[in-house]
Amino acid sequence: MIRPTEPDDAPSLLKIAIGTGVFKPMEIVALEEVLDDYFEGADALGHRAATYMSNDRPVGFAYYAPAAMTDRGWYLYWIAVAKNTQSRGIGSALLRHAEEEIRTSFGRVLFIETSSLPHYELTRKFYVKHGYWQECVVHDFYADGDDMVVFRKRLSATIA
Ligand SMILES: CC(C)(COP(=O)(O)OP(=O)(O)OC[C@H]1O[C@@H](n2cnc3c(N)ncnc32)[C@H](O)[C@@H]1OP(=O)(O)O)[C@@H](O)C(=O)NCCC(=O)NCCS
Numbered sequence: 001m002i003r004p005t006e007p008d009d010a011p012s013l014l015k016i017a018i019g020t021g022v023f024k025p026m027e028i029v030a031l032e033e034v035l036d037d038y039f040e041g042a043d044a045l046g047h048r049a050a051t052y053m054s055n056d057r058p059v060g061f062a063y064y065a066p067a068a069m070t071d072r073g074w075y076l077y078w079i080a081v082a083k084n085t086q087s088r089g090i091g092s093a094l095l096r097h098a099e100e101e102i103r104t105s106f107g108r109v110l111f112i113e114t115s116s117l118p119h120y121e122l123t124r125k126f127y128v129k130h131g132y133w134q135e136c137v138v139h140d141f142y143a144d145g146d147d148m149v150v151f152r153k154r155l156s157a158t159i160a
Contacts, residue, residue: 002097005049005061007039012058013051016082022119023080031078034063046105050097052081052090059085062094064102064110072108072156095130099155108156111135116147127151 005013010032017023017031034042038049045065052060060081067073076098081090102110112127114120116137128134132151141148 001053002050002093003053005035005038005051005063009051009058009061010035010039013061013080016058016060017078017080019083020080020086021083022123034077038063048098048101050094050101052094054085054090060090060094062098064098066107067111072106074102074107074110074155076110076112091126092130095126099153103155106156108154110153110155112151114149114151115142116149120149124149124151 013035014028014032018028023031035049038047042065043049047063047065049063050061051058061078062076063078064074064076067075076095079091079094079098081094099110112132114123114127124134128151130153132153135150135152138148138150140146
């Protein structure tokens with residue numbers, strides 16, 4: 001079951017993100033700040049967080065928000081599934097849920113940024129599998145040898 005993220009989920013979501021083993025410590029700090037801001041009112045700015053529950057426990061989450069200064073552009077800032085439940089369709093369900101919510105909010109394009117490092121290879125495959133186009137690579141963005149790979153998917157067929 002996917003439901004809106006609640007404040008009590010935060011410790012579990014941080015544990016899930018840490019447990020994936022792919023995020024740097026500074027990214028975990030950023031996630032903690034993002035969740036704090038979300039519960040202090042970022043949801044009023046259109047930010048959304050969704051938690052996937054299994055047996056009454058969070059096992060995955062997604063965080064997405066409008067891209068500032070764009071016409072109905074959105075960013076998927078976070079998606080993560082607990083390591084021991086990966087590859088069972090939970091991430092796909094969360095991504096589809098995010099896309100549906102963004103479409104309902106008349107979102108036009110969804111952007112996702114990720115890293116070029118080898119341990120993100122399955123993640124990049126995951127986006128391609130869901131119809132994302134690899135739009136560009138910003139070399140050495142995160143660090144020397146760690147590029148930013150930008151994926152893009154059009155969510156609305158026509159320009160309103
Ligand atoms: C990427 C992620 C959200 C996908 O969620 P998931 O529940 O594991 O993925 P699903 O079961 O819905 O889809 C599986 C597909 O995704 C890809 N995939 C991504 N991560 C995978 C993993 N750890 N194990 C297996 N497949 C993975 C494969 O292409 C797979 O396709 P296949 O089943 O045809 O081989 C999840 O693996 C995860 O949390 N990864 C670590 C955190 C991360 O990279 N987040 C995104 C940062 S930009």
